[in-house]
Amino acid sequence: MFITIPRILSQPDHGSTVYQVCNAIALAYLASTTYWPRAAVAHVRAYGSALTAVNSALEDHQRRSNDGTLLAVWLFVVYEVNEAI
Numbered sequence: 001m002f003i004t005i006p007r008i009l010s011q012p013d014h015g016s017t018v019y020q021v022c023n024a025i026a027l028a029y030l031a032s033t034t035y036w037p038r039a040a041v042a043h044v045r046a047y048g049s050a051l052t053a054v055n056s057a058l059e060d061h062q063r064r065s066n067d068g069t070l071l072a073v074w075l076f077v078v079y080e081v082n083e084a085i
Contacts (some may be wrong), residue, residue: 018068024050
């Protein structure tokens with residue numbers, strides 16, 4: 001698993017599901033560490049876009065079992081569990 005993750009993260013295009021999830025998580029970190037209002041707004045928008053992308057990928061029969069989609073879901077789960085703690 002830990003060999004596959006860097007491979008997937010090194011090749012995403014900017015519109016991919018995993019890229020959008022990583023972007024949302026990065027903006028969440030930025031918003032929580034800088035307390036910059038624009039970062040918080042950007043995080044909310046990116047988070048919504050990432051959720052939409054994941055939902056769309058999970059509804060698509062071919063993309064639902066794609067490594068990038070599975071990693072995106074896993075990253076969201078890890079992020080949400082961390083936020084709940």
